[in-house]
Amino acid sequence: MDIKYTPAEIELKWQTHWQEKGIFTVSEDPGRKKYYLLEMFPYPSGRIHIGHVRNYTIGDVVARYKRMKGFNVLHPMGWDAFGMPAENAAIERGIHPSVWTHENIDNMRKQLKRMGFSYDWDRELATCEPEYYRWEQLFFLWMYEKGLAYKKSSTVNWCPKCETVLANEQVEAGLCWRCGSEVGEKFLSQWFFRITAYVEELLACCDKLPGWPERVLTMQKNWIGKSFGCEAAFPMANGTREIKVFTTRQDTIFGATFMLVAAEHPLVMELAAGKPCEEAVREFVEKIKKQDKKMRTSEYYEKEGVFLDTYCLNPVTGRKMPIYAANFVLADYGTGCVMAVPTHDQRDFEFAKKYDLPLIVVIQPHDKALNVKTMTEAYIDEGILVNSGPFDGMENLKAQEAIAAHLEKIGRGKKTVQYRLRDWGISRQRYWGAPIPMVLCDDCGTVPVPEQDLPVILPVDVEFTGEGGSPLARYAPFLETTCPRCGKAARRETDTMDTFVESSWYFDRFCSARHDARPGLDRAKVDYWMPVDQYIGGIEHAILHLLYSRFYTKVLRDFGVLGVDEPFTNLLTQGMVCKETTRCPEHGYLFPEEVREGMCTQCQKPVAIGKTEKMSKSLKNVVDPDYLIQAYGADTARIFCLFASPPEKDLEWSDQGVDGSFRFLARTWRIVVDYLEMIGGAAPFAGDRELEGDLKALRRKTHQTIRKVTSDIEDRFHFNTAISAVMELVNALYQLPRPAANDALALSVVRETVETIILLLAPIVPHITEELWQLIGRREALADVAWPVFDPAVASEEVITIVIQINGKVRSRITVPADEEGEQITALARADERIAAQIAGKRILKEIYVPKKLVNIVVQG
C-alpha cells in the first residue's frame, strides 16, 4: 500500500469534521472533573504571528491531553478587541475601528482554525461588543458606589503620540509601552480603580500561588513594594505647623541635617510665599514640571534644589534644619517630604555636597572610622550608633524598633507601612474603548448612569480627525444628555476605560459567554469552571495584566458574582520566539525571503548574519505562519514549536529544524502505512502470552514511552522530551526486523506500538494522528479516546547496567538482573576482569553501592 502524506488535505478534512460534529463544544457536567485551560487571548491585529502559534499550540496540547485523561475541558478563545491600533487605522485609512476590528477577527479566526486548535468556538467573545462591555459598565457602577472607582485630579503620565494617559505600569523607562514615545506629564481629572484597597491581599496571596513561576511572583511583590518604616513629624522652626516624612531609616534620624520637599508638592509654594526667594522658587518648580519623565529618570539627571528660606527642627536633636525643594524627591510616594541624612544616604550626600550642607555621622562601621571631612560617599551599611543620644552604642538594626518607640512616646511619629503600588488610572482619552458610565452635571456633579440605562453604547458615526483628544468629546449626540438626577442638560463622561479592564474578567465571561441577564455571569457556571486551572501566556504580562486580573477577581468576589479568590491556579509563561537577523550593507534589515544563498536578492551583495532577537517586523526576522502551514502543514508548525525548546525558554527559529520536524511526521506516517495491510486485521497485543527477544524489547520500549511522555506532559510541560521519546519509539519500530505476514503474535505487538505512537502524538499533531487512526481501522474520534496507560511490570527492565567506578572514575560496566542483591553486585564488580586488574594489590578503603546505578570502589593510592 502506498498512501502519501498530504498534510493540506487531511488537515482541512479533520478540521471540517471537528467543526461539523461539534467535537470541542463543552458544557457543565457536575459528574465529571473539570479542567479550565486558557491561553491569553490576542489583540486582533489582523494576522497571527509565530508567538501566537507557539502559545496556542502549548495550550492545545494540554487541553487535548487533559481531555483524553477524562477531564471535562473548557478551552475557549476570544478577542481583546478594544485598543488604539483600530483607531489609528481609522485616522490613517478611513476605516471605522469596528469594521477594521471585525475584518481582522474574521481573518485571525480562520488562521486559528487552520491550526487545528480545539477551541469551543461557541463561547467566542469580542470585548468591543456591547454584550460584553455592558457588564463591565455595571461593575464600574458598583465599584463607584463602593468607592473603588473614583475621580481625582492628578498629574498623570501623558503620551503625546497616543494623546492619552498611561498608568505607571504602562511607562517603561520613561517611554510609552506601546509606541515608545517619551512620556510627559499632564494635570488632568481622571478615573481610578482603588487597587490599593486590596494591596495586602494581593501581596499575601502571592504566597498562596504555588503554581505560579517564582519570578512572576517576585516581580509582582517588587511592584507592590511594601516597606516597613516610620512616620516622623518635624515641627517648623517658627512653630506654625509640622512636616511629616516617611522613612525606613529612623535609625539615622539623629543625623538628619536638612529637609527635602518634592518640587511639585503644594507645600513648596506655601512655604516660599511672600519671601524674597519666592520668584526663584517658582522658576525652579516650573522648570522641573516641564522636564519630561525620561529626563528625570535618566542616570545623568543631576540632583538640584532650591532653599525655601525656612527651617524645621529635628524632633530628636532639636537641630535647626533648612528646608529645600528638590527635583529628585517623589511627590506621590510617602508624604512627598524626606528627611535628609547625607552621611548615610547617597542621594542626600550628593545634595549636601552641592549645596554645602552639614554632615553628622551617626553610624560607625565595625572595620573603619568615618570622618565627615574625608567621606567621599554615604555609608549605607550596618554599624554602631554614635551621636545618637540615648541610643549610642546600639547596633543600628536593633535601634530601628527602639527609635520608632521613642518617636511614638514623644508624640513625634509612629511605625507605618508604605507601598510603591498606586491606584490604577483607567481613564483613556480615546474613542475605541468601553465608555465610562457617568454623567457630568453642572448642578449635581458626577452622577452615575442608572443601571437600567446600561449599556452606554459607543456611537458609530463619530468623526476621526487625528486631532488631539477623544472623538467622543466632539460628538454632540453622545456628549449631550440629561442629568439622571435633576433632569437638566448635562454632559456624558467621554473617557473610555483602559483595555486592561476588559482583559481582567474575560476568563469569567467565557464560563457563561452567552448569559445576557444581570450581572452577565451565571454564578452556577462560573462556580463550576473557575478558577482557570492552567493559564498560559507571555512573560511580558507578568505585572500589568496578571495583577489587574487578580485585583478585579477579588472585587467581583466581594460583589458576590463569583466565588474564587484568585483567577489562575497555575501559570505558565512561555518564552519568546527569536530568529537571527539578516542585514544587507545597502538595504538594511532583510526579510528571510529577501535573502537567497547568503546574498541580498536586490543587489546580490553578501548579507551579514546578525544577533538572534525576538521576532519583530522592525528587524524583519519574522516567519509567516501562513507560509509555514502552506509549505508543511499545521502539524509540522505545531510539533516544531514544541520540539525546539521547552515552553518557558525562548525558542530559536530554525528552518532546518522545521524540515526535521516534517521529516519525523512523514517517517511516522510511512512506517504505519507500510504496516497497514499486515496489522489492519490484528488486535493490539493483550498481554496474554509471554514475549521474547525483539518483541519483548519493543513492547517494553512502548510502555516505557507511555510512562515518559505522560510524566513529561503532566508534570513539567516538557513537550520537547516527550517528542524525543516518541521519536525513539518510532526508531525502535524501524529497527524491528519485519515480521512475516502470518506472524499474528508479532503483528499484534506491532499494532500495540503503532496505536501507542498515534495516541501519544494525538494532542501534539491532531490531524495526522486522526488520519492514521482511521487508516488502521479505528472509528472513534481520537480526541475522546482514553490516554494510554502503561503496565509497570512490562515497562521495567529485567537487566540493568551497573557502572563500576574506581575512585569516582568509570572503569567498567556490568549487566545484572534488575532484582540482584547489592552484596552480590559489589562482589561481581570486584570480580570484573578489568576492575580486578586495577585494584590488584591495592587496599580497598570503601565500597559505595547506589542501588540500580553504580558501584564505586575507593582504593588507596
Add this chain to the structure above:
RNA sequence: GCCUGGGUGGCGGAAUUGGUAGACGCAAGGGACUUAAAAUCCCUCGGUCCUCGCGGCUGUGCGGGUUCGAUUCCCGCCCCAGGCACCA
C-alpha cells in the same frame, strides 16, 4: 546599582532526588538503493593522545570548596537575557 533567570558539542537542546555528561533533532561525513540526482534506509559524529582498544587523558563560563563521587550543593568572579530603577 538592585532583583530574577541563564551559561553544557558546529547548532537547538537532554541528563526529573548529588550517581554512566551529551538522549532526541539539526548540520557534517560515510555506506546502501539509483544510469544519475532527490527522496528514503543504515552507520559515524565533544576534544585530544597513542600502542587504534569495550584504551588513556580531558571536558558542562572562570577560580576555589564540600563529597567516595558535582552540569547538579556552597563561596568568590566573569559574561548574557529579562524586570525594576532616585520609592527615602
